[in-house]
Amino acid sequence: MKGLVCVLLLLETFVFAVQQQLDGGLSENEISPQLSSEDRRQNPPQNDTLRTETSTDSQQNYQLCFPDIHAALRELTAIVTEQKANIRALETQLKEQHTFILEELNKKNEERQIAFSAALMQTAGGTIGPFTADITLTYRNVFTNIGNAYNRITGIFTAPLKGAYMFRVSLYGAGSHSTRSTVFIVKNEERVVVAHGHQAGYAVNSSNGVVLLLEVGDVVYVRLSSGRWIYDDQNNHSTFSGYLLFPL
Numbered sequence: 227m228k229g230l231v232c233v234l235l236l237l238e239t240f241v242f243a244v245q246q247q248l249d250g251g252l253s254e255n256e257i258s259p260q261l262s263s264e265d266r267r268q269n270p271p272q273n274d275t276l277r278t279e280t281s282t283d284s285q286q287n288y289q290l291c292f293p294d295i296h297a298a299l300r301e302l303t304a305i306v307t308e309q310k311a312n313i314r315a316l317e318t319q320l321k322e323q324h325t326f327i328l329e330e331l332n333k334k335n336e337e338r339q340i341a342f343s344a345a346l347m348q349t350a351g352g353t354i355g356p357f358t359a360d361i362t363l364t365y366r367n368v369f370t371n372i373g374n375a376y377n378r379i380t381g382i383f384t385a386p387l388k389g390a391y392m393f394r395v396s397l398y399g400a401g402s403h404s405t406r407s408t409v410f411i412v413k414n415e416e417r418v419v420v421a422h423g424h425q426a427g428y429a430v431n432s433s434n435g436v437v438l439l440l441e442v443g444d445v446v447y448v449r450l451s452s453g454r455w456i457y458d459d460q461n462n463h464s465t466f467s468g469y470l471l472f473p474l
């Protein structure tokens with residue numbers, strides 16, 4: 227029975243001490259005065275004899291169970307204080323890691339945003355070709371160039387990362403006499419797909435598209451075949467577009 231009382235007393239005191247620590251963040255040194263003032267509150271200099279007796283009983287019990295209850299408390303308090311500091315340090319560490327991961331993810335996502343679209347003519351309309359050799363077309367009227375992988379001066383798209391890319395070309399042939407319009411989508415040096423039209427009447431349209439697996443640094447562009455022409459004006463008939471479907 228006495229053992230049980232002791233354990234209860236210790237438990238009560240410990241809970242109280244921990245509570246004080248959590249509420250007020252008291253240091254180890256502050257806990258003792260705090261406890262004695264609590265004692266005073268429970269034993270005010272008044273006429274309540276019953277209370278005084280109870281309180282005296284408690285003190286006796288404390289002394290019987292734990293001769294150095296304050297030392298034990300100070301030890302417990304020190305442990306709690308230390309654990310609190312540890313938790314704070316961990317919290318700070320976690321926050322820092324969280325911020326770092328978010329920044330890295332954002333960087334990765336930005337790297338993966340690759341899309342461009344451009345029409346052939348920037349200002350005045352007209353026909354390009356025919357020439358005696360194939361030429362690389364430079365689509366100057368750029369609508370979008372997210373990730374800057376397309377170069378409007380050279381007409382060349384360069385893959386910034388390995389992945390599956392979609393490309394599309396659309397051509398319009400127009401002029402006063404009959405001729406053919408032929409362009410190829412080229413990967414590195416190799417022709418991949420053709421868009422072709424034989425203009426019998428006034429105009430001809432053709433288009434094609436392809437999904438390509440590109441390594442970093444692979445280039446994709448459009449070539450106009452020798453002896454063929456292509457037309458464009460402010461209506462943006464002839465276009466070249468591409469975008470990353472997904473990285474690999």
Ligand SMILES: *[C@@H]1O[C@H](CO)[C@@H](O)[C@H](O)[C@H]1NC(C)=O
Pocket residue numbers: 272273274
């Ligand atoms: C004595 O105690 C009674 C009840 O506990 C209280 O009402 C009274 O005011 C007290 N008297 C003094 C002088 O403190």
Ligand SMILES: *[C@@H]1O[C@H](CO)[C@@H](O)[C@H](O)[C@H]1NC(C)=O
Pocket residue numbers: 398429430431463
């Ligand atoms: C080709 O497409 C243009 C629009 O880009 C259209 O005006 C023209 O009529 C089309 N020509 C033919 C032959 O379909």
Ligand SMILES: *[C@@H]1O[C@H](CO)[C@@H](O)[C@H](O)[C@H]1NC(C)=O
Pocket residue numbers: 345367368369460461462
């Ligand atoms: C062609 O592109 C230019 C420049 O982006 C734009 O001002 C114009 O409205 C476009 N023409 C058509 C028919 O969409």
